[in-house]
Amino acid sequence: MTTTRAVTDGPPPDRRALGRRGEDVAAEHLAARxxxxxxxxxxxREGELDLVAAEGDRLVVAEVKxxxxxxxxxxxEAVTRGKAARIRRLAQRWLAERHAAGGSGFAEVRFDVLxxxxxxGAAPQVEHYEGAF
Structure with missing residues (x-):
């Protein structure tokens, strides 16, 4: 007997839930800091930024894995050079959109990986790589 799974636009529901949980944990981690x-x-249309945060006048773009x-x-290890380059391009788009809407006010940008x-059965573990790329 074969089983089939419907093709969807994205990962299966359990992977989506895991990703959402990770992003929640990462957002809490950033807030705690x-x-x-x-x-x-x-x-x-080119992709997604997981978390965008402010640390004073520094913009922090965080990729969550x-x-x-x-x-x-x-x-x-899932954040490759290609992924890092795409995140940089997306951050430029985000900043351009913010600037067009009346400003961004950030003096610098840092790219982190969480x-x-x-x-x-265990509490989630977070490794925070500041300035990862």
């Missing part, structure tokens, strides 16, 4: 999350899951185990590698490991 004094950053203000100003945007979550900002999208344009969440895993339920390390069988496929550590979460942070690697979240969510395992059953």
């Amino acid at each position: 004094g950053l203000t999350v100003i945007e979550r899951n900002w999208r344009c 969440t895993r339920s185990g390390t069988g496929f590698g550590l979460p942070a 690697a979240v490991l969510v395992t059953r």
Whole structure:
């Protein structure tokens, strides 16, 4: 007997839930460190920024990678050079959109990676790589 799964625009529901959980944990982590999350899951036709936060006059664009185990590698290893380049382009679009709407007011931009490991029966672990790329 074969089973089929409907093709959807994105990961299966359990992976989406894991990703949302990781982003929630990452946003809480940033807030606990004094950053203000100003945007979550900002999208344009070229992609998505997971978290955009402010730390004083510094804009922090955070890529969140969440895993339920390390069988496929550590979460942070999923941020390749190509992914980093795309996130930089998306950040430029985000800033341009903000500027067109009346300003952004940020003196600098930092790109962070938050690697979240969510395992059953344990508190989520967060590794925060500031200025990762």
